[in-house]
Amino acid sequence: MGITKSEHFSEHQxxxxxxxxxxxxxxxxxxxxxxxxxxxxxCGDIVSELPLSQATISQHLRELKQxxxxxGNIEGNSICYCLNPSVFEQINQYMGVVIESVxxxxxx
Amino acid sequence: MGITKSEHFSEHQxxxxxxxxxxxxxxxxxxxxxxxxxxxxxCGDIVSELPLSQATISQHLRELKQxxxxxGNIEGNSICYCLNPSVFEQINQYMGVVIESVxxxxxx
DNA sequence: AAACTATATTGCAATATTACGATATATATA
DNA sequence: TATATATATCGTAATATTGCAATATAGTTT
Numbered sequence: 275m276g277i278t279k280s281e282h283f284s285e286h287q288x289x290x291x292x293x294x295x296x297x298x299x300x301x302x303x304x305x306x307x308x309x310x311x312x313x314x315x316x317c318g319d320i321v322s323e324l325p326l327s328q329a330t331i332s333q334h335l336r337e338l339k340q341x342x343x344x345x346g347n348i349e350g351n352s353i354c355y356c357l358n359p360s361v362f363e364q365i366n367q368y369m370g371v372v373i374e375s376v377x378x379x380x381x382x
Numbered sequence: 383m384g385i386t387k388s389e390h391f392s393e394h395q396x397x398x399x400x401x402x403x404x405x406x407x408x409x410x411x412x413x414x415x416x417x418x419x420x421x422x423x424x425c426g427d428i429v430s431e432l433p434l435s436q437a438t439i440s441q442h443l444r445e446l447k448q449x450x451x452x453x454g455n456i457e458g459n460s461i462c463y464c465l466n467p468s469v470f471e472q473i474n475q476y477m478g479v480v481i482e483s484v485x486x487x488x489x490x
Numbered sequence: 491a492a493a494c495t496a497t498a499t500t501g502c503a504a505t506a507t508t509a510c511g512a513t514a515t516a517t518a519t520a
Numbered sequence: 521t522a523t524a525t526a527t528a529t530c531g532t533a534a535t536a537t538t539g540c541a542a543t544a545t546a547g548t549t550t
Contacts, residue, residue, distance in 0.1 A: 275509040276535030282433040283408035287415070295406025299538085300391035300399040307395070310483045318496065325390040330539050332498055351496055351547040359484040362477045369474035375418045376467040383539040384505030407508085426526065438509050440528055459517040459526055 290368060293361060296341040301326055301334050309344065309357050318352035398476060401469060404449040409434055409442050417452065417465050426460035 280288050297303060301324060308323055309316060320335070321328045335355070338344045343361050347354045388396050405411060409432060416431055417424060428443070429436045443463070446452045451469050455462045 275533070276507055278407065278409075278508065278536090279434065280408060283412055287408040287411045291406050291408040291411050293406075294402045294411075298399050298401075298403030298406040299386065300388060300395040301386075301538090303395045303399050303402075304391055306480065310480060314487055321496085326387065326538095327540050328497075329499085329541075333538080336498080346497095348547090351494095353497065357480065357484045359481050362480045362484070366474055366477040366481060369470045369477065372414065372418060372465065372470045373467050373474060376465045376470070379422055383503070384507095384537055386506090386538065409508090429526085434508095435510050436527075437511075437529085441508080444528080454527095456517090459519095459524095461527065 290365075293341050293343070293365065296337050296343055299334070301331070302338055302343075305331075305334060305338060306343065306357065309355060315347070315354045315356040317349050317354040320355065398473075401449050401451070401473065404445050404451055407442070409439070410446055410451075413439075413442060413446060414451065414465065417463060423455075423462045423464040425457050425462040428463065 283291075297306070304324060305320060308320060321331050324331055326334075335344065335346070339346060341361070342358050344355050345358055347356075391399075405414070412432060413428060416428060429439050432439055434442075443452065443454070447454060449469070450466050452463050453466055455464075
Protein backbone atom coordinates (compact mmCIF):
# COMPACT_ATOMS: atom_id res chain seq x y z
CA MET A 275 0.00 0.00 0.00
CA GLY A 276 1.52 3.32 1.08
CA ILE A 277 -1.70 5.18 0.48
CA THR A 278 -3.31 6.91 3.41
CA LYS A 279 -7.00 6.07 3.84
CA SER A 280 -8.09 9.71 4.10
CA GLU A 281 -11.67 8.92 3.26
CA HIS A 282 -12.07 7.15 6.57
CA PHE A 283 -11.23 10.21 8.60
CA SER A 284 -12.93 13.53 9.14
CA GLU A 285 -12.09 16.57 7.08
CA HIS A 286 -10.72 18.23 10.15
CA GLN A 287 -8.47 15.31 10.93
CA UNK A 288 -7.13 15.24 7.40
CA UNK A 289 -6.53 18.98 7.31
CA UNK A 290 -4.71 19.06 10.60
CA UNK A 291 -2.62 16.05 9.62
CA UNK A 292 -1.67 17.67 6.31
CA UNK A 293 -0.65 20.84 8.06
CA UNK A 294 1.49 19.03 10.61
CA UNK A 295 2.97 16.77 7.99
CA UNK A 296 4.06 19.81 6.00
CA UNK A 297 5.97 21.01 9.07
CA UNK A 298 7.24 17.51 9.72
CA UNK A 299 10.53 17.79 7.90
CA UNK A 300 13.69 19.47 9.22
CA UNK A 301 14.30 21.39 6.00
CA UNK A 302 10.82 22.88 6.20
CA UNK A 303 11.26 23.71 9.88
CA UNK A 304 14.54 25.38 8.90
CA UNK A 305 12.80 27.42 6.21
CA UNK A 306 10.19 28.60 8.71
CA UNK A 307 12.90 29.50 11.22
CA UNK A 308 14.87 31.36 8.58
CA UNK A 309 11.81 33.44 7.79
CA UNK A 310 11.33 34.15 11.49
CA UNK A 311 14.94 35.12 12.09
CA UNK A 312 14.94 37.61 9.28
CA UNK A 313 12.01 39.45 10.69
CA UNK A 314 10.68 40.24 7.28
CA UNK A 315 9.80 38.75 3.98
CA UNK A 316 12.73 37.19 2.25
CA CYS A 317 13.13 37.90 -1.41
CA GLY A 318 15.43 35.26 -2.80
CA ASP A 319 18.47 33.81 -1.03
CA ILE A 320 16.72 30.98 0.79
CA VAL A 321 18.56 28.55 -1.44
CA SER A 322 21.99 29.81 -0.42
CA GLU A 323 21.08 29.44 3.26
CA LEU A 324 20.21 25.78 3.24
CA PRO A 325 22.36 22.73 2.51
CA LEU A 326 20.08 21.43 -0.22
CA SER A 327 19.88 21.95 -3.95
CA GLN A 328 17.75 24.63 -5.52
CA ALA A 329 15.36 22.02 -6.91
CA THR A 330 14.85 20.42 -3.52
CA ILE A 331 14.23 23.71 -1.76
CA SER A 332 11.77 24.77 -4.41
CA GLN A 333 9.91 21.54 -3.75
CA HIS A 334 9.83 22.15 0.01
CA LEU A 335 8.63 25.71 -0.53
CA ARG A 336 5.83 24.41 -2.69
CA GLU A 337 4.69 22.05 0.06
CA LEU A 338 4.69 24.85 2.61
CA LYS A 339 2.73 27.03 0.20
CA GLN A 340 0.21 24.31 -0.55
CA UNK A 341 -1.00 24.16 3.03
CA UNK A 342 -0.82 27.91 3.52
CA UNK A 343 2.16 28.04 5.87
CA UNK A 344 4.00 30.48 3.66
CA UNK A 345 2.97 32.93 1.02
CA GLY A 346 5.08 33.93 -1.96
CA ASN A 347 4.70 37.21 -3.78
CA ILE A 348 6.47 37.85 -7.05
CA GLU A 349 8.83 40.78 -6.68
CA GLY A 350 10.78 41.52 -9.82
CA ASN A 351 12.53 38.35 -10.84
CA SER A 352 12.63 36.91 -7.36
CA ILE A 353 9.88 35.81 -4.98
CA CYS A 354 9.13 37.32 -1.63
CA TYR A 355 8.24 34.75 1.02
CA CYS A 356 6.57 35.30 4.33
CA LEU A 357 4.81 33.30 7.01
CA ASN A 358 1.08 33.12 7.47
CA PRO A 359 0.44 33.45 11.22
CA SER A 360 -3.13 32.13 11.05
CA VAL A 361 -1.93 28.61 10.34
CA PHE A 362 0.26 28.64 13.41
CA GLU A 363 -2.60 30.05 15.43
CA GLN A 364 -4.73 27.15 14.29
CA ILE A 365 -2.14 24.64 15.47
CA ASN A 366 -1.64 26.57 18.68
CA GLN A 367 -5.34 26.53 19.42
CA TYR A 368 -5.59 22.81 18.77
CA MET A 369 -2.68 22.05 21.09
CA GLY A 370 -4.29 24.24 23.72
CA VAL A 371 -7.44 22.16 23.63
CA VAL A 372 -5.43 18.96 23.92
CA ILE A 373 -3.40 20.25 26.85
CA GLU A 374 -6.45 21.49 28.68
CA SER A 375 -8.37 18.29 28.27
CA VAL A 376 -5.43 16.11 29.26
CA UNK A 377 -4.72 18.13 32.38
CA UNK A 378 -8.35 17.87 33.34
CA UNK A 379 -8.27 14.09 33.21
CA UNK A 380 -4.98 12.83 34.49
CA UNK A 381 -4.92 9.17 35.20
CA UNK A 382 -1.52 7.62 34.41
CA MET B 383 16.88 9.27 -2.69
CA GLY B 384 14.02 9.36 -0.14
CA ILE B 385 16.40 9.80 2.73
CA THR B 386 16.13 12.98 4.74
CA LYS B 387 19.45 14.75 5.27
CA SER B 388 18.98 15.06 9.03
CA GLU B 389 22.67 15.62 9.64
CA HIS B 390 22.47 19.00 7.95
CA PHE B 391 19.92 20.33 10.39
CA SER B 392 20.02 21.17 14.07
CA GLU B 393 18.97 18.70 16.72
CA HIS B 394 16.09 20.96 17.62
CA GLN B 395 14.89 21.12 14.03
CA UNK B 396 15.03 17.36 13.68
CA UNK B 397 13.24 16.76 16.96
CA UNK B 398 10.45 19.17 16.21
CA UNK B 399 10.06 17.78 12.70
CA UNK B 400 9.85 14.22 14.06
CA UNK B 401 7.21 15.24 16.55
CA UNK B 402 5.08 17.01 13.97
CA UNK B 403 5.56 14.23 11.48
CA UNK B 404 4.25 11.75 14.03
CA UNK B 405 1.08 13.83 14.29
CA UNK B 406 0.96 14.28 10.54
CA UNK B 407 -1.33 11.39 9.73
CA UNK B 408 -5.10 11.37 10.11
CA UNK B 409 -5.16 8.01 11.83
CA UNK B 410 -2.76 9.29 14.46
CA UNK B 411 -4.75 12.49 14.88
CA UNK B 412 -7.82 10.29 15.31
CA UNK B 413 -6.07 8.23 17.97
CA UNK B 414 -5.13 11.38 19.88
CA UNK B 415 -8.68 12.68 19.62
CA UNK B 416 -10.11 9.39 20.77
CA UNK B 417 -7.92 9.54 23.86
CA UNK B 418 -9.09 13.11 24.49
CA UNK B 419 -12.76 12.32 24.06
CA UNK B 420 -12.65 9.50 26.52
CA UNK B 421 -11.29 11.69 29.24
CA UNK B 422 -9.20 8.93 30.62
CA UNK B 423 -6.73 6.29 29.72
CA UNK B 424 -8.06 3.77 27.30
CA CYS B 425 -7.38 0.16 28.00
CA GLY B 426 -7.91 -1.71 24.79
CA ASP B 427 -10.64 -1.02 22.25
CA ILE B 428 -8.76 1.51 20.15
CA VAL B 429 -8.71 -1.01 17.36
CA SER B 430 -12.47 -1.37 17.22
CA GLU B 431 -12.89 2.41 17.02
CA LEU B 432 -10.80 3.00 13.91
CA PRO B 433 -11.32 1.79 10.35
CA LEU B 434 -7.93 0.17 10.10
CA SER B 435 -6.60 -3.27 10.85
CA GLN B 436 -5.16 -4.20 14.19
CA ALA B 437 -1.66 -4.45 12.72
CA THR B 438 -1.86 -0.98 11.22
CA ILE B 439 -3.12 0.61 14.40
CA SER B 440 -0.43 -1.09 16.43
CA GLN B 441 2.09 0.44 14.05
CA HIS B 442 0.59 3.92 14.45
CA LEU B 443 0.55 3.55 18.21
CA ARG B 444 4.21 2.64 18.13
CA GLU B 445 5.04 5.80 16.19
CA LEU B 446 3.14 7.93 18.68
CA LYS B 447 4.91 6.19 21.52
CA GLN B 448 8.33 6.61 19.94
CA UNK B 449 8.15 10.40 20.05
CA UNK B 450 6.48 10.46 23.46
CA UNK B 451 3.03 11.60 22.39
CA UNK B 452 1.37 8.69 24.12
CA UNK B 453 2.32 6.37 26.89
CA GLY B 454 1.21 2.77 27.23
CA ASN B 455 1.02 0.92 30.51
CA ILE B 456 0.40 -2.78 30.64
CA GLU B 457 -2.79 -3.51 32.52
CA GLY B 458 -3.67 -7.16 32.68
CA ASN B 459 -3.76 -8.48 29.16
CA SER B 460 -4.49 -5.14 27.58
CA ILE B 461 -2.56 -1.89 27.41
CA CYS B 462 -3.63 1.39 28.90
CA TYR B 463 -2.88 4.38 26.71
CA CYS B 464 -2.82 8.03 27.65
CA LEU B 465 -1.54 11.30 26.27
CA ASN B 466 1.60 13.05 27.42
CA PRO B 467 0.70 16.75 27.77
CA SER B 468 4.31 17.95 27.81
CA VAL B 469 4.76 17.15 24.13
CA PHE B 470 1.76 19.24 23.22
CA GLU B 471 3.01 22.03 25.45
CA GLN B 472 6.28 21.95 23.58
CA ILE B 473 4.51 22.35 20.24
CA ASN B 474 2.25 25.01 21.68
CA GLN B 475 5.20 27.00 22.93
CA TYR B 476 6.95 26.79 19.59
CA MET B 477 3.88 27.97 17.73
CA GLY B 478 3.55 30.82 20.20
CA VAL B 479 7.03 32.02 19.39
CA VAL B 480 6.32 31.84 15.67
CA ILE B 481 3.06 33.76 15.99
CA GLU B 482 4.60 36.44 18.14
CA SER B 483 7.52 36.99 15.86
CA VAL B 484 5.39 37.05 12.73
CA UNK B 485 2.93 39.53 14.17
CA UNK B 486 5.81 41.74 15.18
CA UNK B 487 7.12 41.91 11.64
CA UNK B 488 4.29 42.06 9.20
CA UNK B 489 5.30 43.01 5.73
CA UNK B 490 3.22 41.20 3.11
C1' DA C 491 17.69 40.59 -28.77
C1' DA C 492 21.21 38.19 -25.91
C1' DA C 493 22.90 37.13 -21.62
C1' DC C 494 21.96 36.76 -16.86
C1' DT C 495 19.37 35.69 -12.58
C1' DA C 496 15.76 33.48 -9.93
C1' DT C 497 12.49 30.03 -9.45
C1' DA C 498 9.70 25.99 -11.13
C1' DT C 499 9.17 21.62 -13.29
C1' DT C 500 10.48 17.12 -15.06
C1' DG C 501 12.41 12.70 -14.69
C1' DC C 502 14.49 9.50 -12.07
C1' DA C 503 16.76 6.71 -8.26
C1' DA C 504 16.82 5.69 -3.42
C1' DT C 505 14.42 5.28 0.63
C1' DA C 506 10.26 5.75 3.69
C1' DT C 507 5.49 5.15 4.76
C1' DT C 508 1.12 2.94 4.82
C1' DA C 509 -1.63 -1.02 5.13
C1' DC C 510 -2.66 -5.72 6.01
C1' DG C 511 -2.50 -10.91 6.46
C1' DA C 512 -0.14 -14.12 8.96
C1' DT C 513 2.08 -15.23 12.88
C1' DA C 514 4.20 -14.57 17.45
C1' DT C 515 3.86 -13.33 22.25
C1' DA C 516 1.82 -12.64 26.62
C1' DT C 517 -1.78 -12.60 29.88
C1' DA C 518 -6.41 -14.22 31.41
C1' DT C 519 -9.80 -17.55 32.02
C1' DA C 520 -12.22 -21.96 31.70
C1' DT D 521 -3.24 -27.20 30.52
C1' DA D 522 -6.12 -25.59 26.71
C1' DT D 523 -8.48 -21.80 24.89
C1' DA D 524 -9.51 -17.07 24.37
C1' DT D 525 -8.18 -12.22 24.19
C1' DA D 526 -5.04 -8.36 23.38
C1' DT D 527 -1.14 -6.51 21.34
C1' DA D 528 3.29 -6.76 18.69
C1' DT D 529 6.09 -8.14 14.91
C1' DC D 530 7.24 -9.96 10.30
C1' DG D 531 6.92 -10.00 5.49
C1' DT D 532 5.33 -7.92 1.60
C1' DA D 533 2.97 -4.92 -1.87
C1' DA D 534 1.59 -0.37 -3.14
C1' DT D 535 2.37 4.30 -2.89
C1' DA D 536 4.74 8.55 -1.15
C1' DT D 537 8.68 11.28 -0.11
C1' DT D 538 13.25 13.03 -0.62
C1' DG D 539 16.88 14.73 -3.34
C1' DC D 540 19.15 16.19 -7.41
C1' DA D 541 20.64 17.01 -12.34
C1' DA D 542 18.81 18.76 -16.25
C1' DT D 543 15.82 21.66 -18.27
C1' DA D 544 12.06 25.06 -18.61
C1' DT D 545 10.12 29.49 -17.56
C1' DA D 546 9.98 34.26 -16.47
C1' DG D 547 11.78 38.58 -15.42
C1' DT D 548 16.11 41.78 -15.66
C1' DT D 549 19.88 43.90 -17.49
C1' DT D 550 23.14 45.00 -20.96
